[in-house]
Amino acid sequence: MTDTELDPVIHAQARLRVVAALAALSRGDRISFPRLQQLLGMTAGNLSTHLRRLEEADYVRITKTHEGRTPATYVDLTETGRAAFHRYTRTLRALLGETS
Template sequence: MTELDPVIHAAARLRITATLAGLDEGDTITFPRLQELLDMTAGNLSTHLRKLEEAEYVAVVKAHRGRTPVTDVALTRRGRRAFEDYTDSLRSLLGGTP
């Protein structure tokens, strides 16, 4: 039986990863925009991003644009590969059911 990645499998992290996977490789999204798209609180999103960052699936970059602090989020290559493996595993599991 195929194992699903527990880092991605949590519902909130799956939503985050799927949203980031929809971006072109190398593209980023701002934290507030991601929060808006997913309708998550800042604290909840931060907690799940930290878990994904620890697994090196996402990169979170804090910078300033002028005097305004900005946090950009992107899926790493490792994260994109993990998401592809996750979706392949899920398809395999679903294909095995009657």
């Protein structure tokens, strides 16, 4: 990928929204799947599909656990994902003619 190519994994509108939401979290923070779903207004199936693609690219980490007897799923942005989002936004700014 060149400096003028947008990352196709992130570029899909739904995945861009997911990555942008996760990038807003502090490093090391994570968000529950239901909270992310609510925040983005996506169906569970649609969000799962996009998270799977991001996970395959090592951009997000999915952690499945239990809180008591209730299953819980958490999502966070990996360092690879954070770097990819930084490159994506830098490339987008360059394509738009912005300098910062």
